[in-house]
Amino acid sequence: MELRPIISSLRHHALTAALLTLQVALTCAIVCNVAFMIARRIQQVSIPTGIAENELSVIRSHGTGTDDNAVNAVAQHQTDLAALRAIPGVRSVAAVSYALPLNRQDGFGLVCTTPQLSLHSKSCQISSFYDGTPHLIDTLGLHLTAGRDFRSDEFVSKDNDHPHVVIISRALADRLYPGQDAVGKMLYMGRGPNALQVIGIVADLLRPRLRGPGQNHLSLITSQLPNSNRDTYVLRSAPTDRERILQAATKALFKTDPTRILDPKYVRTFTQIRAAYFQRDTTMIGLFVASALGLLFVTALGIAGLANFWVQQRRRSIGIRRAVGATRKDILRYFQTENFLIVTTGVVLGMALAVTLNLQLMKHYELPRLPLWYLPIGALALEALGQMAVFFPARRASRVPPLEAIRGQ
Numbered sequence: 248m249e250l251r252p253i254i255s256s257l258r259h260h261a262l263t264a265a266l267l268t269l270q271v272a273l274t275c276a277i278v279c280n281v282a283f284m285i286a287r288r289i290q291q292v293s294i295p296t297g298i299a300e301n302e303l304s305v306i307r308s309h310g311t312g313t314d315d316n317a318v319n320a321v322a323q324h325q326t327d328l329a330a331l332r333a334i335p336g337v338r339s340v341a342a343v344s345y346a347l348p349l350n351r352q353d354g355f356g357l358v359c360t361t362p363q364l365s366l367h368s369k370s371c372q373i374s375s376f377y378d379g380t381p382h383l384i385d386t387l388g389l390h391l392t393a394g395r396d397f398r399s400d401e402f403v404s405k406d407n408d409h410p411h412v413v414i415i416s417r418a419l420a421d422r423l424y425p426g427q428d429a430v431g432k433m434l435y436m437g438r439g440p441n442a443l444q445v446i447g448i449v450a451d452l453l454r455p456r457l458r459g460p461g462q463n464h465l466s467l468i469t470s471q472l473p474n475s476n477r478d479t480y481v482l483r484s485a486p487t488d489r490e491r492i493l494q495a496a497t498k499a500l501f502k503t504d505p506t507r508i509l510d511p512k513y514v515r516t517f518t519q520i521r522a523a524y525f526q527r528d529t530t531m532i533g534l535f536v537a538s539a540l541g542l543l544f545v546t547a548l549g550i551a552g553l554a555n556f557w558v559q560q561r562r563r564s565i566g567i568r569r570a571v572g573a574t575r576k577d578i579l580r581y582f583q584t585e586n587f588l589i590v591t592t593g594v595v596l597g598m599a600l601a602v603t604l605n606l607q608l609m610k611h612y613e614l615p616r617l618p619l620w621y622l623p624i625g626a627l628a629l630e631a632l633g634q635m636a637v638f639f640p641a642r643r644a645s646r647v648p649p650l651e652a653i654r655g656q
Contacts, residue, residue: 253585260557267553268593271629274546275597276604279625281539283605283617288532292525294463296348297416297451299388300517301486302338304493305347307479307513310506320474321404323504324380330499331480336488337496341386342480343379344473346455347517349524353455358436358467360423372422373462374415374436375454378405378471379481384414384449386483392417394430394447401470410469414447418464436467443469479513489516546629547636550590554582554640562647569649582641583634590633594626601625 257264308327324342331340345352359371377383384396394414401412413434420429433442452466480500484492493514500507522529558565565578605617 250584250588253581253588257585257588263553264589267549268589268596270546270549271590271593271633272596272600274542275594275625275629276600277542278539278628279597279601279621280604280608280617281535282625283621284614285532285535285539287615288528288535291457292528292532294453294457295451296453296521297389297449297464298348298453298517299483300521302388302483302489303386303517304482304484304489304496305350305479305513305515305517305520306482306493306496306500306509307477308500309477309508309510310504320476320478321472323476324473324478326503327480327500328380330503331482331496334482334492334495334499336484336492337482338485339382339386339483340480341380341383342473342478343377343383344471344475345477345479346375346377347479347481347520348453348455349457349521351456351524355454356437358419358423358434360432360434362435362442370423372419372465374419374465374467375456376436377452377466377468378410378473379468380472383468383481384447386481388483389452390450391447392450393428394445396447397470402472403470405471405474409441410443410471412446413443413467413469414449415445415467416452416464417448417450419467420445420448422465543628543632547632550586550633550636551640554586554637557585558582558640558644561644565644565647566649569647575645578645578647579641582637582644586633586637586641587630590630594629597629598622598626 328340328342331337344354346354353375355373355375357371358374359368361368361370379386381397381399381402384391391414397412397414401410403410415423415429415434423429423434424432429445429448432445434445435442449468451464452468454463454466457463480496482492482496493516497509497514500509568578601617601622605614608614609616
């Protein structure tokens, strides 16, 4: 099809065409950046924890024993664990002091391969700390890729001794001992010369609170027994049994100590813990998606409205073209080509605007650089949207009877 008549027609409607081109450009710039932000949020919400999330139920208990009497607290834990383990359907159970992936109860510190702790040393990393009772590895569903689990004689009380062995995440092992087998190596954490031997490596273990790319999976587990009266019990069961398990566990814990406090806010499945952690992100994803779809819808309405307007304005010229031999396909192709030229000009400007907008977002909101492959995808999406929006007005124009169009003028 010859483009000269189409370009000439657009020159006669330069202002209208320019406004639509500008709308397409702004839509392209905003939608590309919004799509990038949505993808980043989804990636963050989907981050793996390394544990058997859909099999875990969690209960936080307050008020058993006293903080000053660690022996009583540990004894109460043993009683509680025995009661929870007896619940039908419970595969494994363990107690932890407070930290679990994504529960925001983060305990962290400097971990080094030498006794000289230094924040600026490459042999040191800031890691999150987990602890718990025996069977914690199995209860959480962690996958040991090297070494072994803790032995029962390796667990120590926090107040009476320091742990001598530790299990670390693969990410932490690769940071501390790059290119080496970490099992059997010594590491140092916190103040003092306390050395711990690495006895195992788990494939993954996410932090309780996310810290950014490259830092989220630096975790370790010590063999310290919880000794507080405010501890968390983790139960592993079939995914469909979790609600029943939580109800039964609540009754069992009250039976061992009727004076304890179980806040319903902290009696939940791990699925609910993840949902609570990422609630703001999922809300933002919904808002971003709604905004992008709304903007695309308005742009499609603009394209369709302008096409309808031009069809009405050109009924006579359409009728004449049909009378001199133009087919319906020729009329349809004419409007689609016209729309293609407008949208293409808009997306070219839009891609430049998208990069500029991304640079401003990087400057003010610490957003990473927009991958360039988002631009052609956004352009193709807008081209497809433009063709769909103009199709029905163009088809109606192609069905205009030649004589009727001419008589109607």
